[in-house]
Amino acid sequence: MRAIVVGGGIGGLTAAIALRRIGVEVVVFERAGELREIGAGISLWVNAMKALERIGLAEAVRETGREEIGGTIRTPGGETLSKIPADALEERFGLNVVLRRPDLQRVLLAALDEAGGLMRLGVECLGFWQDGSGVAAYFADGREETGDLLVGADGLNSAIRARLFGDERPRYAGFTAWRGLADLGDGREEPGFEAWGRGGVFGLVSLGRGCFYWYATKNAPEGQRDAASGRKAELLERFGSWHEPVPSVIWATKEEDILRNDVYDREPLKRWGEGRVTLLGDAAHPMTPNLGQGACQAIEDAVALAECVRGEENVANALRLYEEQRRRRTADISRRSRLLGRAGQLENPLLCRLRNAAVKAMPLRYQLRQLDPILGYEA
Numbered sequence: 001m002r003a004i005v006v007g008g009g010i011g012g013l014t015a016a017i018a019l020r021r022i023g024v025e026v027v028v029f030e031r032a033g034e035l036r037e038i039g040a041g042i043s044l045w046v047n048a049m050k051a052l053e054r055i056g057l058a059e060a061v062r063e064t065g066r067e068e069i070g071g072t073i074r075t076p077g078g079e080t081l082s083k084i085p086a087d088a089l090e091e092r093f094g095l096n097v098v099l100r101r102p103d104l105q106r107v108l109l110a111a112l113d114e115a116g117g118l119m120r121l122g123v124e125c126l127g128f129w130q131d132g133s134g135v136a137a138y139f140a141d142g143r144e145e146t147g148d149l150l151v152g153a154d155g156l157n158s159a160i161r162a163r164l165f166g167d168e169r170p171r172y173a174g175f176t177a178w179r180g181l182a183d184l185g186d187g188r189e190e191p192g193f194e195a196w197g198r199g200g201v202f203g204l205v206s207l208g209r210g211c212f213y214w215y216a217t218k219n220a221p222e223g224q225r226d227a228a229s230g231r232k233a234e235l236l237e238r239f240g241s242w243h244e245p246v247p248s249v250i251w252a253t254k255e256e257d258i259l260r261n262d263v264y265d266r267e268p269l270k271r272w273g274e275g276r277v278t279l280l281g282d283a284a285h286p287m288t289p290n291l292g293q294g295a296c297q298a299i300e301d302a303v304a305l306a307e308c309v310r311g312e313e314n315v316a317n318a319l320r321l322y323e324e325q326r327r328r329r330t331a332d333i334s335r336r337s338r339l340l341g342r343a344g345q346l347e348n349p350l351l352c353r354l355r356n357a358a359v360k361a362m363p364l365r366y367q368l369r370q371l372d373p374i375l376g377y378e379a
Contacts, residue, residue: 001025001309002147004137006125006160008035010042010101011281011298012153013108018055018306020115027145028112029137031154033122035105040179040259041205041213042104043068045096046375048296051303060107065099066208071367072193073359078243081196081359084367092368093375098205098213100181125154127163128277135276149315150277151305153298156264158283164274170264172222173288173338175200175345177215178235179259182252185210190245196356199347202239202246214249215289219345222262231258263288265338268331271323278319280305284326287334290341293374297330300377333374 001024005012008030016026044052044061052058071084112119124140128150136146152160156170184190188210194203200218207213216239227234232255240247265286272279281298305322312318346352 001149001315003027003149003151004029004135004145004147005151005153006137007153007155007158007281007283008032008119008121009153009155009281009298010104010108010295011283011302012151013105013112014052014055014057014299015151015153015280015302015305016117017057017108017111017115018302019309020112020117021055022306022310024306024309025147027118027120027147029120029123029125029139029145031122031124035109035121036102040101040181040215040257041098041207042101042295043096043098043205043292044104044299045292045296046094047293047377048299049094049097050378051300054303055306057107057111060111061099061104062097064103064107065097066206067095068098068192068206069095070192072191074193074195074243075356076195076197076202076239076242078195081356082362082367084364088364088368093371098207100207100213125159127159130275130277148276149309149319151280152277152283153280155282156286158279160277161279161283164277164279165269168266170266170286173263173265173341174219175217175341176220176224176260176262177217177289178231179213179215179261180253180257181207182212182214182249183210184212184245184248184252194344195242195246196344196352196359197242198349198352199345200238201344202242204245204249212245212249214253217263217345219347220262226260230255231260263341265334268327268334270327272327273319273323276315276319278305278323285330285334287330287337288341289337290344291333291337291374293333293337297333301326301330329377336374 003019003024003026005016005028016028019026069086069089073082128137135150138144186209192205202216205213235250272284280301308322309318
């Protein structure tokens with residue numbers, strides 16, 4: 001059996017590795033001429049680590065990253081609204097791993113190479129055709145690649161999704177997000193947290209040895225340009241009065257290393273594929289970053305896909321089984337993420353006070369129960 005994977009991001013690479021593990025010949029096509037993983041840092045929550053364990057990658061990821069647990073929500077002034085003790089999270093779910101995205105990419109590329117998968121860079125997929133005997137993807141340079149199944153893992157603006165279901169615009173979530181890496185010096189340790197203000201959030205994740213991954217959001221019109229003073233100055237104007245280490249982290253980040261992207265998601269699809277073609281990750285179910293589950297769900301998708309394909313001679317049946325297993329879960333997490341985003345982005349002062357009071361009054365057992373369907377998931 002031969003699989004064509006369109007998209008060389010986290011989901012596409014993981015799918016290729018998982019398929020190679022079950023003996024499927026795989027070739028990955030990536031539009032970019034070189035792989036430069038953006039996004040600064042990433043948290044792989046327990047559910048994603050369980051999936052990676054099943055394809056033999058969890059240990060390599062742990063060795064590359066840093067195991068971390070904890071969940072704290074604060075106000076801009078530093079008051080703690082909610083804190084799930086580390087021992088409660090570890091006992092109930094286990095440990096998540098945080099690492100730089102380029103480091104995760106290197107682990108996946110090494111695993112793909114070791115497994116014998118092929119990677120083609122600088123090749124833009126325009127679409128596909130299929131019949132009862134196979135599927136073929138065609139590319140901007142005129143080439144055509146044939147296989148037994150095609151996986152569209154080509155992100156938010158997926159060409160494969162557009163070919164299947166039409167070129168519908170993604171849904172703007174109403175806010176923009178900045179991300180970056182900051183080095184505060186070896187030995188500087190700060191616990192991770194997320195601070196909720198009015199119309200914006202600032203989050204911090206420690207990568208160890210004084211290095212931190214941070215993210216920030218603000219409500220903004222879609223496509224709003226950067227301030228004339230630059231991204232760093234705008235961030236300092238907006239978050240400079242927030243509790244430490246928020247200002248220090250922004251100051252320690254180089255202007256050219258600050259990423260900014262508007263945030264989008266989509267309404268859940270009723271179906272993900274047709275015949276020998278299916279979708280995976282953001283191509284199937286883009287979600288806001290508020291639960292930190294975008295890459296985690298793509299990894300779950302990848303492992304589930306390979307497990308459905310294993311031993312199934314009818315490719316179309318295997319892909320429909322995969323989609324049936326994944327659609328409800330990803331739709332639920334997408335909905336939860338969007339609702340959490342709306343709570344964090346509230347601007348009305350009264351609603352913000354009510355939100356903060358509700359979060360502060362929330363019992364620990366209820367907080368853990370809310371995480372059960374996400375982190376306690378067993379495929």
